[in-house]
Amino acid sequence: MKPIAALKKVYQELSEFKFPRVWIILFFIVPIVGLVNLIVFLSITGQQTLVWPYEYPENGITLGMVLFILGFSIFSIDIAIGGIAMYIFHKTGKIFPRIRFDFEKLSMKFIGILLIAGSVTLSYFNVTLFHYTYYDAGPYLTWDNDQATSDAITVCWHSALPQGSVVEYGTTPDNLDQYAATDEFGRYHKVPLEDLNPSTRYYYRVNNQNFGIKSFLTGPAEGTFDAEFSFIMYADPRTNNGINAITDPDDPHQENLPDYIMDRTITDGTDIAFSVIAGDIVGTGPSYDSWSLWLNDISTKDFASNHSHVVAIGNHEHHDDPQIINMHKYYPQTDYTYSITYGQMYILMLDLYDYEAGEWKDVNFPQDVKDKAASELAAHSHYPFKIISAHQSPINYGEFSTGGHHGNISTEVFDLCDTYDVDFYFCGHSHHYEVWNYTDTVYMMAGIGGNTNRKTWNYAGESTDVTDNGGTHLDSGEWESGWIQVDVTADQMNIETYLVNGTIASSITIEKN
Numbered sequence: 001m002k003p004i005a006a007l008k009k010v011y012q013e014l015s016e017f018k019f020p021r022v023w024i025i026l027f028f029i030v031p032i033v034g035l036v037n038l039i040v041f042l043s044i045t046g047q048q049t050l051v052w053p054y055e056y057p058e059n060g061i062t063l064g065m066v067l068f069i070l071g072f073s074i075f076s077i078d079i080a081i082g083g084i085a086m087y088i089f090h091k092t093g094k095i096f097p098r099i100r101f102d103f104e105k106l107s108m109k110f111i112g113i114l115l116i117a118g119s120v121t122l123s124y125f126n127v128t129l130f131h132y133t134y135y136d137a138g139p140y141l142t143w144d145n146d147q148a149t150s151d152a153i154t155v156c157w158h159s160a161l162p163q164g165s166v167v168e169y170g171t172t173p174d175n176l177d178q179y180a181a182t183d184e185f186g187r188y189h190k191v192p193l194e195d196l197n198p199s200t201r202y203y204y205r206v207n208n209q210n211f212g213i214k215s216f217l218t219g220p221a222e223g224t225f226d227a228e229f230s231f232i233m234y235a236d237p238r239t240n241n242g243i244n245a246i247t248d249p250d251d252p253h254q255e256n257l258p259d260y261i262m263d264r265t266i267t268d269g270t271d272i273a274f275s276v277i278a279g280d281i282v283g284t285g286p287s288y289d290s291w292s293l294w295l296n297d298i299s300t301k302d303f304a305s306n307h308s309h310v311v312a313i314g315n316h317e318h319h320d321d322p323q324i325i326n327m328h329k330y331y332p333q334t335d336y337t338y339s340i341t342y343g344q345m346y347i348l349m350l351d352l353y354d355y356e357a358g359e360w361k362d363v364n365f366p367q368d369v370k371d372k373a374a375s376e377l378a379a380h381s382h383y384p385f386k387i388i389s390a391h392q393s394p395i396n397y398g399e400f401s402t403g404g405h406h407g408n409i410s411t412e413v414f415d416l417c418d419t420y421d422v423d424f425y426f427c428g429h430s431h432h433y434e435v436w437n438y439t440d441t442v443y444m445m446a447g448i449g450g451n452t453n454r455k456t457w458n459y460a461g462e463s464t465d466v467t468d469n470g471g472t473h474l475d476s477g478e479w480e481s482g483w484i485q486v487d488v489t490a491d492q493m494n495i496e497t498y499l500v501n502g503t504i505a506s507s508i509t510i511e512k513n
């Protein structure tokens, strides 16, 4: 039989056949819904980077989900086509003359139920994906690699629908007479504002968004070494947990720190200059839901809408996305080993991920990062106060990190801090609180920024710990979520640990003559 004649025959058979309703659902509607769902799913995920393999933690879209969805859709379509074909073959009796295929059999109804279940599951994934893909969030401020805090800033936001990137700004809220734009058209927006005046408040508005008018204060002119300001540091926020915080927003152990920080600083009358977050800001690089929650968290009470923030990247931003393709969509920096200066303060962020080996576990301090860090620190040696912020700690439970969870980084970190007189090293990664003084640098690990599995650790004295090497144990043991506020004057830096229960857990003062 010629192909056209065969198609005619199929058409004839189909048009003659009166389908009972359940068969119509089974063979046509369910696969069509499945197919539509699949197209929607692929078009949404096509806009985000899916990085293989999906393994840990089980957040966002996992490999299992993708395989399930693909498998089920193909299965649905197969069954439908197969069913129709079988019916036709049965009726014509040309190919399988002896097979009597009974559509009323229970097995077919069972397959029908399976198909419907598959389609409902697909719809569920799509609704969730849709929710965490098409949303407006922000604005949030940061400094790009080459921006000075005294005269530039980058305004970022996420838009539900693709749009242009335009920001209007000015020095009074009722006269936003300047504008900045990039040719970025899409859902991720990062617009740099340049040539600003130091120590000046600017007001800005994102075009075609309902965020309202926000504002920020530029940093002191470069070379100003007697500024007075406060800034915030924390690590390992609740978004580190991925979707947990979304499914159970009232969990008291998953505090959104910006909410608490803003309440506290407003009560205290402190206008924070900026913040530094030492990594693990999302569950995994490709977790849509995590990023959405993060952007909403940092926009809470204008935390990052009115004050710039920088990230010392963590391992979770690299999780399932070793090249941090997604991080680059949400943040403008091309290099996560970079520094900022603010008045008399110099802060160096380190990205200790080994991009060559693509491994996080047992990571060695990468040589190129060390070279860059050394030259950066040398170039800023005249700054009175110096901070390094990275995700991992050179000291963990009182022991030097020479491998394992924090990697083999302690030798290089101590060398950098000692050689270049770094005052303070701030990090997280382990979800507990631990502070040491070693070779005149304060090392603070404060992975207590809102994640669920933070734990208490009280220093009991060990035989082979930092104290044996001339270090001093300063503090440990906090279990509540908390953040650090650093108050800076011309000759003093005061590091205070605030807990969400309202107490100040500890206070460390570093003085300069």
Ligand SMILES: [Fe+2]
Residues within 6 Å of the ligand: 236, 240, 280, 429, 430, 431, 447, 451
């Ligand atoms: Fe973490």
Ligand SMILES: [Fe+2]
Residues within 6 Å of the ligand: 280, 314, 315, 316, 391, 428, 429, 430
């Ligand atoms: Fe971590």
